[in-house]
Amino acid sequence: MELTITAKIRIYPSDNQIIVLKDTMHKIIKALNCTSGYIYSNNCLVQREIHDNLYYHLRSSFGLKSQMSASVIRASIAKYKSAKTNGHDFNLINFKQLEYDLVSNRDYSLNKDKFSINSLQGRLHIPYETKGMQKYFDGTYKFGTAKLVNKYGKYFLHIPVTKEYEECKLDDINQVVGVDLGINFLATVYDSSNQTIFFNGKKIKFKRAKNKSLRKELQKRQTPSARKRLKAIGQRENRWMNDVNHSVTKALIDKYGKNTLFVLEDLTGIRNATKKVRVNNRYVSVSWAFYQFRVILEYKAKMNGCRVIVVDPRYTSQTCPKCGHIAKANRNKKKHTFCCKNCTYTSNDDRIGAMNLWRKGIEYISKETIEI
Ligand SMILES: [Zn+2]
Incomplete structure (x- = not known):
């Protein structure tokens, strides 16, 4: 390849x-x-x-x-x-x-x-x-x-x-990692040893929120210098996200190494593709940053003998990873908690997303291997 x-x-x-x-x-x-x-x-x-x-x-x-x-x-x-x-x-x-x-x-x-x-x-x-x-x-x-x-x-x-590069074959995969992208935790990761890792995104969240009000202010002004500053803010934000995405993907590849299957949500072409996040009573669209994360992880994975798949994101945050019960009410978005209405399994809601992605990865491997 x-x-x-x-x-x-x-x-x-x-x-x-x-x-x-x-x-x-x-x-x-x-x-x-x-x-x-x-x-x-x-x-x-x-x-x-x-x-x-x-x-x-x-x-x-x-x-x-x-x-x-x-x-x-x-x-x-x-x-x-x-x-x-x-x-x-x-x-x-x-x-x-x-x-x-x-x-x-x-x-x-x-x-x-x-x-x-x-x-x-x-x-x-x-x-x-x-x-x-x-x-x-x-x-x-x-x-x-x-x-x-x-x-x-x-x-x-x-x-x-x-x-x-040598392609990573499905048969060789010895680790599955679910990666849920969000804004409180930039990435929440769940792996085959039942380990959860949180990459904190709070700093970025506050920086972006701060910039957003500054942006609005500058947009109203319509002067050349305001436009110039707007552009500079945009470029700076891109650089942060770029840096963050590079360091998180690098950490993931370094930690898990060769023959890992990473599972991400497929956020393209779906209604909630602009996964909007509430920041100080405003909604901030972060879809492009998630897309960039995916692109970076995909090429780093290829270079390091790993694979990335993207899966249907529906219900990943509402499904109980223990009993499979799906209900909107399982998740409390405000409190960032998940509590299954059926079996009472309780956890952080971002972690649930990562666990469900991990499960979809496991299903993907078993299905594909049977077909071969
Ligand atoms: Zn349950």
Whole structure:
């Protein structure tokens, strides 16, 4: 099984290199828009034909080298094709940001301490830093077509890295872990040794609630500076959630290791997908953060010989894990408790969710193994 992840690294061009990069990027955008105009007015996506009509024009008008001209043509065609695949009408596409794809070992390469890229002034050798991404540069990953990104005056390289992993087989699973996501406890975990772990989410909950009132205030103002601050708050929240999701998923993988089956609720496409949580008399939607948790856990699981399944979330918080009795009244949302009306089994309600997910995982394994 192959797994591809985008490794984002920062590069540190010198002032002179920045001038060259900017000039190169600028001309490439112009060339992309020129090609886009040709594609649109001739309604033509045939590479050969575009190449025959534009190649020398791109080279002479924008000073592009041979490989860059070819890349520009390919990138423009790809953009139109993906617009079509995504169901958009055939409209003129305007390139604003650099969309120049860097093909590995042709437009760029990486050695131990330098990133080398084709520019209009020949090859540039730029120092880079792989902070937090070191493992993708240990020589065991294959590099794909990268993108050079200029954000807030900083330069980054987004490289898809691919590696072959051994898939975790159902027969090999020796641990099942139910993971219930919530906001009081960011994640409540129940495993095959009947152990429960709570990852506290209170800090995040308060931070988000605080931001929400600040947000409302800023939204009313409608000034450019208010909009700027709003954006900054959004970005900061994303970073927190990202950090939290990374650390919780890492803790889970580290604790349980290879051959673990993680069971999550499938919150996509269901009415309660926006699992709303009450925070100081307001409801905060946290669905995107849960979705991100799932994505992160899924790729980490693949890398570490584990599996993730998502199951129907209905009744996970209302079902008694001891006797199977399902009733809304089993759960007291306000008090965060669960008390079965049938057998009186009592516990924390988040823990019940995790226990029921764990049970669904056990059922999943036994069903699948019988079918095989
Ligand atoms: Zn019961």
